[in-house]
Amino acid sequence: MISVKSSYHDTEEKDGYTRIHLSLPIEKDFHQPHLLLLPKDQGAGPFPTIIAWTSISPDYTQPEEWWGKWLAQRGYGVLIGWSFIRYYRDGKTYRDQVNEMVYERFGHWLLMAKMVHDVQREVAYLSTRPEVDRERVGFIGFSLSAKTALYVSAFAPEIKATIAVDPHLAMHGDSNCHDPWYLDWRRKFKSIQTDDYPVSEWRGTIGSLLDADPKRPGFERNHHEWLALSAPRAFLLIGWSMDKTQPSHSDNPQSWGYFNCAKEVYDLLSISDRLKFIPTDDGHQARHRS
Numbered sequence: 483m484i485s486v487k488s489s490y491h492d493t494e495e496k497d498g499y500t501r502i503h504l505s506l507p508i509e510k511d512f513h514q515p516h517l518l519l520l521p522k523d524q525g526a527g528p529f530p531t532i533i534a535w536t537s538i539s540p541d542y543t544q545p546e547e548w549w550g551k552w553l554a555q556r557g558y559g560v561l562i563g564w565s566f567i568r569y570y571r572d573g574k575t576y577r578d579q580v581n582e583m584v585y586e587r588f589g590h591w592l593l594m595a596k597m598v599h600d601v602q603r604e605v606a607y608l609s610t611r612p613e614v615d616r617e618r619v620g621f622i623g624f625s626l627s628a629k630t631a632l633y634v635s636a637f638a639p640e641i642k643a644t645i646a647v648d649p650h651l652a653m654h655g656d657s658n659c660h661d662p663w664y665l666d667w668r669r670k671f672k673s674i675q676t677d678d679y680p681v682s683e684w685r686g687t688i689g690s691l692l693d694a695d696p697k698r699p700g701f702e703r704n705h706h707e708w709l710a711l712s713a714p715r716a717f718l719l720i721g722w723s724m725d726k727t728q729p730s731h732s733d734n735p736q737s738w739g740y741f742n743c744a745k746e747v748y749d750l751l752s753i754s755d756r757l758k759f760i761p762t763d764d765g766h767q768a769r770h771r772s
Contacts, residue, residue, distance in 0.1 A: 499554035535627030
């Protein structure tokens, strides 16, 4: 078990749950604020627990209102956080070359990889809590964090169930997946040269790995393959703009094609009930309109 020592700030009793304000060492010398919601008067646990991230614009505590309160009152633990690109070292954000600071510290890590790492750190912390059922930890995110959800589900097997609220499943098109704080599509990287493995100098973009020849359609990588990697774990996709053909950063009818390709893997494994797509026309927002 990985040791993750938290710093506690305060505790507040709420209707049906206890709210603990704390900071977690996402890196050994970089702490981020979190809220931990634990069910109250619903038994001693251990409880299934959800990691809930906010999106780009609101305060990091907002998922408590979106989903956290509802879940905690119904017997789920909830750890609420946000992506480091909201506020990183030296105040760097997604608006201010936060990607350059990640490359400086971690080499060729894309920022999406860093987000998956951070979720794994949160899981490591939850595993130290006796109230948490470490075999039933999930993730939910909206917009920015819905994109994170797709990668977490594919590459963090610690997460057993995932909900992505309007991630825009297609990698290309009217999406910002290419931006520096996600896949940094247009950035050129230089290969690492070593004496043991001498190779010629290579420069290219992440796009060259995912779409080696744009003139040959059908050979490119895309998010349906990421979604298929989630199997056999559960994944729920919620698309908020199914009434539009070109919504900005939102799931629309185009998403059905990618979803159905991934569903073939779930069908092959006879677990089709673990992959669901709920289409709505509510627009790009974190929860259903009341």
